[in-house]
Amino acid sequence: MSKEESKKFLGVMFNCCNVYGRIYKNKEGTHYAGFCPKCMKPIKIKIGEGGTSERFFNSY
Ligand SMILES: [Zn+2]
Numbered sequence: 001m002s003k004e005e006s007k008k009f010l011g012v013m014f015n016c017c018n019v020y021g022r023i024y025k026n027k028e029g030t031h032y033a034g035f036c037p038k039c040m041k042p043i044k045i046k047i048g049e050g051g052t053s054e055r056f057f058n059s060y
Contacts, residue, residue: 016041 009022014036023034023043032045 010045012043012045014038014041014043 009024010032011020012023012034013020017036017038019036019038021034021037023032023045025031025047026033030047032047033043035042
């Protein structure tokens with residue numbers, strides 16, 4: 001299994017509702033995108049050159 005395969009989703013803490021959720025890599029592999037499970041606020045995190053080193057992000 002490659003390293004890329006294990007990074008299909010990202011765990012994020014949605015500060016807007018204080019809930020934990022997952023966001024998924026887009027088709028192009030350029031961003032992780034998803035919505036807050038409670039208020040449906042959209043979140044998008046750019047994936048850097050070598051992939052993002054952080055596994056957890058906060059949404060604001
Ligand atoms: Zn929310």
